[in-house]
Amino acid sequence: MPRLSAFPITQKWPAQNPDVIQLYSLPTPNGVKVSIALEELELPYEAHRVSFDTDDQMSPEFLSLNPNNKIPAIIDPHGPDDTPIGLFESGAILLYLAEKAGRLIPNDPIGRYETIQWVMFQVGGVGPMFGQFGHFYKYAADKVANNSYPVERYTKEARRLLGVLEGRLLDRQFIMGDEYTIADIAIFPWVRGLSNGYDAEETLRLSDFKVVNAWVKRCSERPASVKGLTVPAKN
Numbered sequence: 001m002p003r004l005s006a007f008p009i010t011q012k013w014p015a016q017n018p019d020v021i022q023l024y025s026l027p028t029p030n031g032v033k034v035s036i037a038l039e040e041l042e043l044p045y046e047a048h049r050v051s052f053d054t055d056d057q058m059s060p061e062f063l064s065l066n067p068n069n070k071i072p073a074i075i076d077p078h079g080p081d082d083t084p085i086g087l088f089e090s091g092a093i094l095l096y097l098a099e100k101a102g103r104l105i106p107n108d109p110i111g112r113y114e115t116i117q118w119v120m121f122q123v124g125g126v127g128p129m130f131g132q133f134g135h136f137y138k139y140a141a142d143k144v145a146n147n148s149y150p151v152e153r154y155t156k157e158a159r160r161l162l163g164v165l166e167g168r169l170l171d172r173q174f175i176m177g178d179e180y181t182i183a184d185i186a187i188f189p190w191v192r193g194l195s196n197g198y199d200a201e202e203t204l205r206l207s208d209f210k211v212v213n214a215w216v217k218r219c220s221e222r223p224a225s226v227k228g229l230t231v232p233a234k235n
């Protein structure tokens with residue numbers, strides 16, 4: 001696998017098929033963005049499981065691809081000009097894959113930037129804020145049992161962001177209108193995770209966001225989402 005041998009991560013997670021995109025991930029809201037996009041685009045790929053149970057993301061091999069020790073990350077052995085490329089940060093990966101395939105992002109410059117704007121809205125807003133909500137509401141609930149402020153703060157912020165989405169989707173099928181794009185793929189797994197992962201329907205009063213809920217259902221039911229949401233499979 002001459003193209004991949006320059007990437008030390010492939011020593012820990014050897015490629016079975018070194019000619020296809022290598023994905024290093026877990027089925028978290030950030031991880032599934034990339035597997036869903038790969039499925040939508042029908043790009044061949046091989047998924048490797050980065051287990052947090054064994055701190056795989058802190059291994060020297062993983063850090064050689066993403067010094068920020070977070071999934072997802074990819075290597076495309078056939079990158080620009082057929083040169084191998086390694087990438088981390090899900091927003092950058094989504095943009096790369098959409099542009100490689102020429103799909104999931106509008107061709108016209110205004111639509112393209114508008115799509116990127118909503119991807120950034122997820123990466124800079126929805127992801128960090130919902131993630132903090134989940135941390136205090138679910139994973140570190142015992143640590144803040146005597147202090148309601150963290151959950152109150154992130155409940156308020158999560159509901160505010162859901163309100164922004166509700167407004168955007170009021171007269172649109174998808175974030176960009178009729179066209180399904182990487183903006184939907186970036187955002188819907190995080191909204192889905194509020195009920196599916198954090199079990200926070202009641203605290204966040206998610207039933208208030210009817211348009212958003214219908215959109216999450218629409219996105220989740222796509223065959224590529226059904227598949228991508230389970231990648232990488234448990235060993």
Ligand SMILES: N[C@@H](CCC(=O)N[C@@H](CS)C(=O)NCC(=O)O)C(=O)O
Nearest residue numbers: 028030057069070071072089090091
């Ligand atoms: N901004 C990053 C966030 C990635 C991220 O937070 N990944 C989490 C899982 S959802 C992770 O790998 N956490 C492991 C760690 O922090 O050690 C992206 O969008 O790719």
